[in-house]
Amino acid sequence: xxxxxxxxxxxxxxxxxxxxxxxxxxxxxxxxxxxxxxxxxxxxxxxxxxxxxxxxxxxxxxxxxxxxxxxxxxxxxxxxxxxxxxxxxxxxxxxxxxxxxxxxxxxxxxxxxxxxxxxxxxxxxxxxxxxxxxxxxxxxxxxxxxxxxxxxxxxxxxxxxxxxxxxxxxxxxxxxxxxxxxxxxxxxxxxxxxxxxxxxxxxxxxxxxxxxxxxxxxxxxxx
Amino acid sequence: xxxxxxxxxxxxxxxxxxxxxxxxxxxxxxxxxxxxxxxxxxxxxxxxxxxxxxxxxxxxxxxxxxxxxxxxxxxxxxxxxxxxxxxxxxxxxxxxxxxxxxxxxxxxxxxxxxxxxxxxxxxxxxxxxxxxxxxxxxxxxxxxxxxxxxxxxxxxxxxxxxxxxxxxxxxxxxxxxxxxxxxxxxxxxxxxxxxxxxxxxxxxxxxxxxxxxxxxxxxxxxxxxxxxxxxxxxxxxxxxxxxxxxxxx
Ligand code: HEM
Ligand code: FES
Numbered sequence: 001x002x003x004x005x006x007x008x009x010x011x012x013x014x015x016x017x018x019x020x021x022x023x024x025x026x027x028x029x030x031x032x033x034x035x036x037x038x039x040x041x042x043x044x045x046x047x048x049x050x051x052x053x054x055x056x057x058x059x060x061x062x063x064x065x066x067x068x069x070x071x072x073x074x075x076x077x078x079x080x081x082x083x084x085x086x087x088x089x090x091x092x093x094x095x096x097x098x099x100x101x102x103x104x105x106x107x108x109x110x111x112x113x114x115x116x117x118x119x120x121x122x123x124x125x126x127x128x129x130x131x132x133x134x135x136x137x138x139x140x141x142x143x144x145x146x147x148x149x150x151x152x153x154x155x156x157x158x159x160x161x162x163x164x165x166x167x168x169x170x171x172x173x174x175x176x177x178x179x180x181x182x183x184x185x186x187x188x189x190x191x192x193x194x195x196x197x198x199x200x201x202x203x204x205x206x207x208x209x210x211x212x213x214x215x216x217x218x219x220x221x222x223x
Numbered sequence: 224x225x226x227x228x229x230x231x232x233x234x235x236x237x238x239x240x241x242x243x244x245x246x247x248x249x250x251x252x253x254x255x256x257x258x259x260x261x262x263x264x265x266x267x268x269x270x271x272x273x274x275x276x277x278x279x280x281x282x283x284x285x286x287x288x289x290x291x292x293x294x295x296x297x298x299x300x301x302x303x304x305x306x307x308x309x310x311x312x313x314x315x316x317x318x319x320x321x322x323x324x325x326x327x328x329x330x331x332x333x334x335x336x337x338x339x340x341x342x343x344x345x346x347x348x349x350x351x352x353x354x355x356x357x358x359x360x361x362x363x364x365x366x367x368x369x370x371x372x373x374x375x376x377x378x379x380x381x382x383x384x385x386x387x388x389x390x391x392x393x394x395x396x397x398x399x400x401x402x403x404x405x406x407x408x409x410x411x412x413x414x415x416x417x418x419x420x421x422x423x424x425x426x427x428x429x430x431x432x433x434x435x436x437x438x439x440x441x442x443x444x445x446x447x448x449x450x451x452x453x454x455x456x457x458x459x460x461x462x463x464x465x466x467x468x469x470x471x472x
Contacts, residue, residue, distance in 0.1 A: 001470035009395075009435035010425050010462045086435045090393035093434030095327050099231070099242055100320035102295040105392070105439040112437065179438045182452075185460025189453055 009089065010183075012082045017180035019079040024173065024202070026072060031209040037222055038212075041146040048145045076123060083116055108175040115168040122165035129158075153217035162214050170207035174199055224250040224310060227318040228263060230275055233331050236338075240331065242320070252311040256299060257282060257289065259310055260321075276334040282306040284447065287382030290389070291335055292322040297386035297445040304384065304447045324385050326394035328432045339385050341431040342399060346383075348427035349420035350403045352412050371409045378406035380448040387442035387450075393434030398442035400428045401458035402450045408461055418465035425462055 005011030033051075037044045055064040103110075125135065130148055133140025137158065138151040152158040177199035181187045187195055216222035225248045233240030247263050254262070257279050264274035280288035284307040293299035299308045313319065321335065329337040367375075381402035388396050404421050407413030413420065436455055443452040 001466060004422075004466055004469070007429075008425060008462075009429050010459055011466070013435060014459075014463065090395070090434035090437070093327050093394035093432055094325065094392065096325050098292060098295055098322055098325060099229075100292070100295040100322065104441060104444075109437070109439050175438070182438055182456040183436075183459055185456055185463055187453060187456040189451065192453075 009086065012086055013183045015078050016082045016086070017183040019075040019082075020176050020180055022071065022075045023079065024177065026068070026075075027169070027206060028202075031206055034213050035209060037146065037149060038216060044146045044149075045144065049143070076120070080116070080120055083113070087113055106175075108171040111168070111171055112175055115172045118165060118168045119172060122161065122168075125161060126165075149213065150217055150223060153214040153222075159214045159218060163211055166207055166210040169210070170203045173206060174203040177202055224248075224252065224313070224315045224317075226250055226259070226313065226316070229318065229320045230335070231322045232275070232334055233323075235333055236330055240334075242322075250310055252309065254310045255282065255306055256291070256293070256308040256310065257306050276332075276336045278336050279306055285382060287384035290324050290337065290384060290386070292320075292324065292389055294320050297324070297389040298384075298447050302447060302449065304382075307447075324389035326385075326388045326391075326433070328394065328396070329385060329388060337385075339383075341433070342383050342385065342396070344431065345396065345400055345424050345427045346403065349416060349423040350407070352407060353415055354412065365411050367410060374409045375406050378402045378409075378450065378454060381406070381446075381450050382448060384447065386445045386447060388433065390441040390445035391434065392439055392441060393437060395436050395442070396428050396431070396433040397436040397455045397458070398446060398450055398452075400424050401454040404458050404461060405454055417461070418468050421458065421461040421465050422469065425458075 005014060033047060036047045052062045052065055128134040129136050129152055130145070133142065133148070136148060136151065137155045140148055140151075153162070178187070178195050181191075181195050213222070225246070228245045228247060229242045230245060231240055232243045245263055245267075247259065247266070250259050250262060257277070260275060260277060267274045278288045278290055280286045282289070284304045287304075289298075289305040291298065291305045293305070293308070298305050300312050301308055323329075323331050323335045324337045324339075326337075328341045329339055332338050378401075381399060383399060385396075385399070387398035388394055391397075404424055407420060408417050438452070438455075440452050443450065443454075
């Protein structure tokens, strides 16, 4: 069955839809977690510590966190590889362009590929910045995420990269959530408005929720 | 009406093609688009030039032979087939770009004619039912619920012209394939091959080198018969169901 799914365009698209929804679910949780920064250093750092102790005593320290990380890496890789392979196939299937060109699909639909690439690059930078601290501006201290976040958003490029990526994410979800419903066979004429509305609401909530943090630092609400 | 036409000319499958410009005069608003091209071809023949090759057959919007991307739209600006498009949709003095369907699975044969036999092979892979031939069966022998009959009919309207492929930014044949799969899969007559039909037809679609669906929706906008985009959603559902069943054995 795995072979049938991976070898088919419809199957590979299913992989994209499922991995995309897994990432989306994570991002909703991630956004809610991030908003704790508005309740002060202690609450935010405590939340970050709690993430490492989830599931204790059944799970050892950081086991749950590592489990989530593994699931996310699998999702990102599956999503990106399918996107790459399907896109190559799509480009090969339409080698010559029309002389008389028309732009039609909306912006969110047209930017899925480049937006996806931006998100992929962002994910790498984001981990090197705030998880490992490799490219962090200023002294990175694990266990002190509040200060680390403030440091990142005290640089102009930290804000620029982050906000650009979040806007790309909003657009990606807007088309992606509705698309995933069609790919998984859950869409229909009667459900279409509800699905499109859900996609827009999700996209908007995630965009506002994620952008709130750098805006908070820039305006001095978080410092 | 006097018009300037920019037409894709390509001697054969291997030759390089290019747009050529022609002027036509004396076009009536009541002519169909194909009659306008007939007028051009008559003039070309008189001047000893090779007439423009284009596909057509019924000229009444039911056979699916006519094609043509007109000013960037498959079948032109109205929701109908090129043969049913009339010159009243254009204005005197207009410049009109005329190109063939473009997709690697639909190679150009000559000028505006493309080879759509990939569609035939998708049908051969599963677009049929297993039934004894002979006299038409008694219509009430197999009851079909009204909503299912309506759904089947909506999909059965597909004439296989390929406008969906031409309009799709990925050269995908999802709308065509889904129309054919759903047409038979919702009916009791299609039930015996319900799973193999969708798996085999999608498999053949991929083998022909069509692209994948990114749900841009261009296909459903271009379709002269109004096959809805949700047809693709239904086929995806059928495909997933069939794949799960095949795995169970
Ligand atoms: C590694 C970076 C990423 C790349 C390269 C990427 C690329 C793509 C591409 C090319 C598509 C198909 C677009 C289309 O059908 O028009 C897509 C769809 C999608 N993406 Fe992403 N994306 C990435 C990250 C994400 C993230 C972080 C999420 C989490 C919310 C996500 C969620 C989705 C969803 C739900 C779909 C719809 C799947 C479907 O059409 O069935 N993607 N992505
Ligand atoms: S010629 Fe038959 S549909 Fe146009």
